[in-house]
Amino acid sequence: xxxxxxxxxxxxxxxxxxxxxxxxxxxxxxxxxxxxxxxxxxxxxxxxxxxxxxxxxxxxxxxxxxxxxxxxxxxxxxxxxxxxxxxxxxxxxxxxxxxxxxxxxxxxxxxxxxxxxxxxxxxxxxxxxxxxxxxxxxxxxxxxxxxxxxxxxxxxxxxxxxxxxxxxxxxxxxxxxxxxxxxxxxxxxxxxxxxxxxxxxxxxxxxxxxxxxxx
Numbered sequence: 001x002x003x004x005x006x007x008x009x010x011x012x013x014x015x016x017x018x019x020x021x022x023x024x025x026x027x028x029x030x031x032x033x034x035x036x037x038x039x040x041x042x043x044x045x046x047x048x049x050x051x052x053x054x055x056x057x058x059x060x061x062x063x064x065x066x067x068x069x070x071x072x073x074x075x076x077x078x079x080x081x082x083x084x085x086x087x088x089x090x091x092x093x094x095x096x097x098x099x100x101x102x103x104x105x106x107x108x109x110x111x112x113x114x115x116x117x118x119x120x121x122x123x124x125x126x127x128x129x130x131x132x133x134x135x136x137x138x139x140x141x142x143x144x145x146x147x148x149x150x151x152x153x154x155x156x157x158x159x160x161x162x163x164x165x166x167x168x169x170x171x172x173x174x175x176x177x178x179x180x181x182x183x184x185x186x187x188x189x190x191x192x193x194x195x196x197x198x199x200x201x202x203x204x205x206x207x208x209x210x211x212x213x214x215x
Contacts (some may be wrong), residue, residue, distance in 0.1 A: 009166030010110035020082025028074035091204030
């Protein structure tokens with residue numbers, strides 16, 4: 001394989017959590033008094049995908065003149081149960097297994113709490129991971145590379161053998177700042193490439209083929 005140590009983002013990369021996140025955000029806005037017909041789910045999704053949840057909170061709190069802190073609290077309340085139905089992207093399990101079969105290792109790096117690890121376990125995927133960083137570790141958020149560097153040190157990973165895989169520029173940027181390669185997973189071509197990833201794919205099968213290519 002091109003890289004033996006794969007570091008994975010959780011939301012929008014391993015597991016398609018965005019539908020549930022948008023639903024939770026919509027419900028939170030309604031709870032603050034925003035009328036349903038005023039809420040644009042596509043705009044919420046694009047803000048989350050192209051930037052971050054924080055950007056979406058800031059933008060729509062300002063747009064609807066609601067308190068950002070209250071909106072965030074309501075969002076978290078609605079988002080927790082949504083995670084229990086989030087499904088992995090097609091091909092994720094096969095690629096994780098291939099990495100192991102080829103003698104490589106998978107790691108997960110997420111801004112979520114340990115609920116992300118619980119979801120991976122429920123999906124039968126936790127056994128494919130050698131280590132993880134979650135919000136409980138209290139590292140700076142990506143694109144800060146501190147969490148990646150901590151994982152590399154903990155598991156004796158050489159940066160040249162590693163790649164960070166995520167669905168946003170900040171994932172790739174974190175990888176590059178940690179000295180490793182970066183892969184951008186962009187199934188809907190929504191991301192303006194500002195991070196110069198080593199590879200950009202729309203399906204996990206594409207990433208698998210690229211990692212296994214010998215040329």
